[in-house]
Amino acid sequence: MSNDTAILLENVSRVYPRADGTVRALDGVSLRVPAGCSLAITGASGSGKSTLLALAAGLDPASAGRIEVLGRDVTAMNEDQRADFRRENIGFVFQNYHLLPTLSVWENVMMPLVPTSPDLLELKALALHWIERVGLAKRIHHLPGELSGGEQQRVGLARALIGEPTLILADEPTGNLDQANAGTILDLLFELGGGAHRSVILSTHDPAIAGRCRHRVHLVDGRLVSSTLEVN
């Protein structure tokens, strides 16, 4: 596979064991997402959107099939290797923001690079740069609980962008926001996370949001039922 592909899934399944039997969250999904484009994953609640994004991010292992991200086989990596790969290449945005409640805006944004940054002052300056880009310069010392939902997601976005990832994965990034805040977050996501060789993949059940992406794939019960992407 050449580096013009952001993500390649080959017959990927994810089965979760449960007391009342197993759940097939993803069922034989194959797709190829070209680099440098945006993709919306649509589908009803429980259709497998979050599972697909978690697998692509290496947050969760596949049960079967093969996943290449930016030309690297993440299904061949162990958990530590996936974590390193994710830190270097992927920014993840969560519906519920996932900010650390006892850390300030500034500290939350610095967080992903703390383990690998030798110069703390430099890292603080970099975090400030990204906080300014999302329009929160006046909130740097605030705790997440002191911010609105839209502001919290802007922090989540700055934290995802600070490492300048090639790939942004966003799981219903505006699912908890009103329309005005959702619009602002999407504008920032595409403006700051997109670009020539960078890709933005988001999940949504909102057709208007999906319509802002270049490509769309639709899941029903863990299966890919329609797609604007070319077949592998």
Ligand SMILES: Nc1ncnc2c1ncn2[C@@H]1O[C@H](COP(=O)(O)OP(=O)(O)O)[C@@H](O)[C@H]1O
């Ligand atoms: N950790 C888990 N353990 C058991 N079942 C899970 C787990 N994660 C997801 N599922 C199940 O997998 C299916 C797909 O879930 P999910 O990917 O979260 O869907 P979506 O994001 O589209 O709402 C659902 O039936 C869900 O209950």
Ligand SMILES: [Mg+2]
């Ligand atoms: Mg979900």
